[in-house]
Amino acid sequence: MASKMLKKKLYVLILFSAFFLISCEPENQRTAQMQTLKLDFQEGDLPSLHPHDLVIYLRGYTIAKTLFEGLTRLDEQGQAKLSGAESVEVSPDRLHYTFTLRDNRWSNGSPVTAFQYENAMKEVLSPTSTCQQSNLLYMLKNGEEAQKGKISIDLVGVKATDAKTLVIDLAYPSPYLFELLTLPVCLPLIDPKKKEIAEFNGAFMVTKWEKGNLLQMKPNPYFWNRKQVSIPQIDIYMIQDTTTAYSFFKEGKIDYIGIPLCNLTAEQIVRLEETKTLRTQPFDRVLWIHLNTTHPALSSPLIRQALSMAVHRQEITKHIFIGGEPLFTPLPLNVLPMTNPIEIKEDIVEARKRFDQGLAELGFTKETFPPLIISYSQQANRKQFAEYMQQSWSSAFGINVLLEAKDWTTLRSNLPKGLFDISFTYQAPYYKDPADLLNHFSTIGSTNFSQWTHPLYTEKVTSAMRSKEFQKRTQLLGEAEQLLLEQMPVIPICTDMLMFAHNPKLSGFVFDSLGALDFSYASLKK
Secondary structure, X not given: OHHHHHHHHHHXXXXXXXXXXXXXXXHHHHHHHEOOEEEEOOOOOOOOOOHHHHOOOHHHHHHHHHHOOOOEEEOOOOOXXXXXXXXXXXXXXXXXXXXXXXXXXXXXXXXXXXXXXXXXXXXHOOOOOXXXXXXXXXXXXXXXXXXXXXXXXXXXXEEEEEOOEEEEEEOOOOOOHHHHOOOHHHOOOOOOOOOOOOOOOOOEEEEEEEOOOEEEEEEOOOOOOHHHOOOOOXXXXXXXXXXXXXXXXXXXXXXXXXXXXXXXXXXXXXXXXXXXXXXXXXXXXXXXXXXXXXXXXXXXXXXXXXXXHOOOHHHHHHHOOOOOOEOOOOOOOOOOOOOOOOOOOOOHHHHHHHHHHHHHHHOOOOOOOOOEEEEEEOOOOHHHHHHHHHHHHHHHHOOOEEEEXXXXXXXXXXXXXXXXXXXXXXXXXXXXXXXXXXXXXXXXXXXXXXXXXXXXXXXXXXXXXXXXXXXXXXXXXXXXXXXXXXXXXXXXXXXXXXXXXXXXXXXXXEEOOOOOEEOOOOEEEO
16 A cells, blocks of 8 residues: 555656656746857947946947837837836826836846936936937936036936836926937936946846956846846957958857957958858948038038048948948938938039139138048058048049048047047937937037037027927928038938848847847747
């Protein structure tokens, strides 16, 4: 009898064990099948992990999306959906939003609160803020006035009424609020004034940072959607040499190469096309040459127009920035179609005529014309483009043009300070509104690298942003773009195309309109 009972108990135990193993099998198998995601930051370390510092770097956006959770997040179709917020109520005039937060926790286990969202956004708009994109929050009620020190920060339209409820009031209706809320300037922080960030409320948290070598991240065990996070670890290396990075990708030592993490050279693009591993995706990013209008030689619109006319955009997109299309207006036509647009001319005879007129206007001769220095970052194709401009302008106008190489972090920090003569960067709207890019030139600020503005231009852009009539708004923005084209503080060169390659087993990553990546819900199977 005892023997039968023992056998029965053993049978039940075996059945229970089998059931337990079967029930755990999918999760165990899934974990076992996943492997470390290996990436490369060709531009090197970020200066910090503080979201307000990350906002000016494309790789910084990628890190922000991985480490932090905002009220909204972009899905795989690029649509902004609620994430850190569980629900939202919107007033009929679309100026008043009441968000209810879902239960989420920081990587130290403490709860994420509405007060942390409020304090972080108000820090962005503080007159003492070091954030270089404070203007992104000007759509909040009293945002611009507070940032300029005209009124108290307490009057800004963001307020936590309790730990779970955040109220946002806008200065004017915007269909792009949910996109704005995905950006680093809208992320919560435990202490927004503290530059050293150690706690994260997103899908991943930093577990190791060896400056100049490795940034390592692992899943945040307290993240509200932890079950949907598949990758067990992300290792980001700081390989700045393009040839080495490409070799690492071919050898399987990194899983992704291309925009926005590790730029491809023209030769590498051709190689990837030949092996049918190149991937492309269009997006609204444009290449601008920034002309520092405070430079004595660049203060004349005639000189700036001449420089623009002396470059051949078709050649640039054919041989240097492959995949882009020549750009003859400041914004791509699909972003803001203009009525009867005045497009840029490419005419060497007219360029020389205007250059001579500009010389006379400024009181220079070709002999006394000061040298122009082109500052460029040490990324793929940048040196080649700088050399192209140097040769084109030296040949066309007989002037002295010099080159200056900088690492990207240093160059990027110099641009808003006006510490350059001529440089170039890709620009994209932070959210799908042409006013975002055009607003760069409304005032002298951290996004206005050319240090140029014009009263009529400012009036048109400001009126457009506050207009509730779509047709009137479009008209005003089109007129502002025409004025920008006539004054030429920036020279539009070409549009861009996302060009990249990745481990074929990597899936589930998401691009935003800037070209930044979100690996929060990506997977990488063995």
